[in-house]
Amino acid sequence: MIDRIAASEVFLASVELGSISAAAERLDMSRAMASRYVAAVETWAGVRLLHRSTRHLSLTGAGEQLLPTLKTLVALSDRVAWPGIAQSAEPCGPLRVSLSVIAAQSLMGEAFASFMARYPRVQLELLATNERVNLIEERIDLAIRITNELDPQLICRPLGQCHSVLCAAPGYLAVHGHPSHPEQLAQHQCLTYTHFGPRQWTLYRDDEVCQVTVSGGLKTNEATLLMEALRWQGGIGMLPRFAVAPLLASGELEAVLPEWAPKPLGMHALYSTRQHMPLALRALIDHLADVLAGSAGAGSYRTASAVEEGVT
Known part of the structure; x- marks a missing residue:
């Protein structure tokens, strides 16, 4: 639920400055968020409160009527003290x-x-x-x-x-071979992590860029499941280095094409x-x-x- 006090503050600043963008800058938030707050105030009121143009905005008649109420709401909120939180010098x-x-x-x-x-x-x-x-x-x-x-x-x-890394179990690589170039990944079982996007991997080596379309029998949004599938010799996968670092150190997984890397x-x-x-x-x-x-x-x-x- 949108904070009505915050939304009122944004609305008042927009009216005062004549611009939602200017209000967003003063209140240190994105213009999209400020626009959402202003729209929320109009939704609560059930009527159009602002006339908008490319250069300026102004109050409608309904906006003029509602303005004192919003000012009162913000003024009252400024008088509220929250014991143990707002007055504390220590994070709590x-x-x-x-x-x-x-x-x-x-x-x-x-x-x-x-x-x-x-x-x-x-x-x-x-x-x-x-x-x-x-x-x-x-x-x-x-x-x-x-x-x-x-x-x-x-x-x-x-x-x-x-930073991410391509990796696989030594047992898988012993059976299917070590790819020597990203293009050879198309011939391997490549297990994909949903949050890394579609089944097209883009890899970089110095100034070289190689895109390869991969395929495999598993796609998941859970990295731990992908790691387990790799450990059980399911194929080659791309995962955050911080996640697989212990498995690489223990030898349970092995880096594949270590000189190539995905975009961080x-x-x-x-x-x-x-x-x-x-x-x-x-x-x-x-x-x-x-x-x-x-x-x-x-x-x-x-x-x-x-x-x-x-x-x-």
């Missing part, structure tokens, strides 16, 4: 965090454990899912996503990069707005950035749409 309170199952199992456990040891008054609720949840509707404070396709409605802080995926902390950001949320994002600082790409805050456009 609940945080709901969404992340993929494989990241929860193989990457983030130590990071969250060290955060809880450092900030014992914060209560973390971790929601491990491979589905992309709606942060506002599901009341998610932070989403950790490993992807190069970002939601432009969200604010993004890059945390690092996720970005690791991102995503949230809906920096307006009234809880101290606990800011502390968690900073902590994750510090823990993952060894990965290339950790950086400053920006909108997800700016990341996709290459804006720094």
Whole structure:
């Protein structure tokens, strides 16, 4: 459910500044999110509240009538003090965090454990899912996503990069052979991970690029299932290096075409707005950035749409 106070603040700022884009900039959120808040206010009112043009917006008659109510709502909210949360100088309170199952199992456990040891008054609720949840509707404070396709409605802080590797069990390679070039993957059983896209793998070696269409008997959205299938000599798969590192070190899996690599995926902390950001949320994002600082790409805050456009 959309926060009515936040939506009212966006609406009032849009009216004051004459532009939803200007309101988004002042309130430090994406234009798409600001537009969604304004649309929500009109939905609640059940009437059109703004006249919009390419250069300016103004209130309708109904908007003029509703404006004092929205101002009162925002003014009252500013007087509310939440004991133990807003007045605390130490991060505290609940945080709901969404992340993929494989990241929860193989990457983030130590990071969250060290955060809880450092900030014992914060209560973390971790929601491990491979589905992309709606942060506002599901009341998610932070989403950790490993992807190069970002939601432009969200604010993004890059945390690092996720490098992937092709791998297979030694037993499979002993029977079917070691491919010496990506084009030979077309003759192998290639097990695919849904979140890495279609059955066309793009691999890079220095300035060379090779695209190959692969096929196999298994496609799954769960990386742990894919790893198990690889361990049981099911074929060749592409998985995050952090997930398969223990199996590569033990010899249960072996890197395939190690001189070739898929394009790295970005690791991102995503949230809906920096307006009234809880101290606990800011502390968690900073902590994750510090823990993952060894990965290339950790950086400053920006909108997800700016990341996709290459804006720094």
